[in-house]
Amino acid sequence: MEHRVAIVGAGVSGLTCGVLFAEHGYRTAIFAKETGQQTISGAAAALWFPYDAEPAEKVIPWALQTYKVLVDLICHPMHSPGRAKPSHGGVSMIELRQFSRTSEIQIPDWAIPLGARRLPSVATSVRLVQDCAQRGGYSSAFKSGFALKVPLMDTTIYLDYLANRLLDVGGEIHGNARFEKLEEVDLNFDLVINCAGIGARELVQDIDLEPHRGQVAIVPKIDNLSCAIVCDDLPLMYAIPRTNDCVYGGTNDISDNLDADPIATACILDECSRVLKIDNPPVLAERVGLRPFRKSGVRLECDRLRDGRTVIHNYGHGGSGFTLSWGCAEEVFALGGLLG
Ligand SMILES: Cc1cc2nc3c(=O)[nH]c(=O)nc-3n(C[C@H](O)[C@H](O)[C@H](O)COP(=O)(O)OP(=O)(O)OC[C@H]3O[C@@H](n4cnc5c(N)ncnc54)[C@H](O)[C@@H]3O)c2cc1C
Numbered sequence: 001m002e003h004r005v006a007i008v009g010a011g012v013s014g015l016t017c018g019v020l021f022a023e024h025g026y027r028t029a030i031f032a033k034e035t036g037q038q039t040i041s042g043a044a045a046a047l048w049f050p051y052d053a054e055p056a057e058k059v060i061p062w063a064l065q066t067y068k069v070l071v072d073l074i075c076h077p078m079h080s081p082g083r084a085k086p087s088h089g090g091v092s093m094i095e096l097r098q099f100s101r102t103s104e105i106q107i108p109d110w111a112i113p114l115g116a117r118r119l120p121s122v123a124t125s126v127r128l129v130q131d132c133a134q135r136g137g138y139s140s141a142f143k144s145g146f147a148l149k150v151p152l153m154d155t156t157i158y159l160d161y162l163a164n165r166l167l168d169v170g171g172e173i174h175g176n177a178r179f180e181k182l183e184e185v186d187l188n189f190d191l192v193i194n195c196a197g198i199g200a201r202e203l204v205q206d207i208d209l210e211p212h213r214g215q216v217a218i219v220p221k222i223d224n225l226s227c228a229i230v231c232d233d234l235p236l237m238y239a240i241p242r243t244n245d246c247v248y249g250g251t252n253d254i255s256d257n258l259d260a261d262p263i264a265t266a267c268i269l270d271e272c273s274r275v276l277k278i279d280n281p282p283v284l285a286e287r288v289g290l291r292p293f294r295k296s297g298v299r300l301e302c303d304r305l306r307d308g309r310t311v312i313h314n315y316g317h318g319g320s321g322f323t324l325s326w327g328c329a330e331e332v333f334a335l336g337g338l339l340g
Helices: 012-023 056-075 126-133 155-168 197-203 262-276 318-339
Strands: 004-008 027-031 091-100 144-153 172-174 191-194 209-220 228-231 237-241 245-249 285-294 299-304 310-315
Touching (some): 004 012, 012 027, 012 155, 012 191, 012 310, 012 318, 155 172, 197 209, 197 310, 209 262, 228 262, 245 262, 285 318, 299 318, 310 318
Parallel strands (some): 004 027, 091 228, 191 310
Antiparallel strands (some): 091 144, 209 245, 209 285, 299 310
């Protein structure tokens, strides 16, 4: 029997699963309340780095698998029907400089084979910093740091790229589709994949999900800023240069509030500009998203709907949805493949 696969959710998790199933010849359709830039995925900085997701023993292998797929995409851009040029989909490698304001930062074990290196102490690091921002001295805001090359997904390009890959092989995306429960998915689909992000709280009554609210400010491209600067100590701070602009962040509080907070935006601008030693740039846009953090860890497992159909849950990726996307999608596909 030919399987028909319905995916609930058009964020990075749903789109990545959709691409994998559709490119393997499954009839695949995505149904979602919001699509594209309206999803929480559209608000992300989308740098590859495991952050705010559990459990580490699963997150790191999923993240490393995703790293491989993204590097492969950069090295071997995809040809798509109807498109003259092969595309990297807005994915590029960028140097991430991860700092601590207060302590000696530890390089995670998994980062060492990827080439992570400790940044010289602040006193001797001026040149390294200048290489990145050519303004010098912003490292004086930090006590220690390490550098690592990682993939960056420009969400303004990457989400459309995934959607087009799915559509190019006959997949479908249906927006404005809101379900109260998964059993409402058309019975013509015999496999349902739940990629509803924070929406799974209501959709499958998962009280383990916690909204880790994040706010960012999009500012114009910053001259000579060629690497991503991140500091996870409070106040959380990052400046991530993209193709056409720069993402300034950020916040991480437990809250459902999707309205941009002007005070938070002002604090983000002040802290990023203080670190970069530049004047506050104008704000092009403010974005707020709810990281779907799940206290007991990412939910990636098979279950059965009340009507007997199989569902595979794939949600709860917290602050790492992009970082885990391909590793998780491949595991979903392996579970789905077993059914055939
Ligand atoms: C400010 C910020 C910065 C971030 N930075 C990074 C980063 O640098 N790197 C990284 O890896 N991650 C980052 N994240 C985390 C990342 O954005 C999320 O983990 C990821 O977007 C989750 O993707 P998802 O597809 O699972 O969920 P979402 O993008 O939330 O998509 C869920 C989909 O399900 C649909 N849906 C939900 N409920 C229903 C329903 N009842 N019926 C129908 N459809 C429904 C929604 O409409 C949507 O289409 C960041 C997040 C924020 C907020």
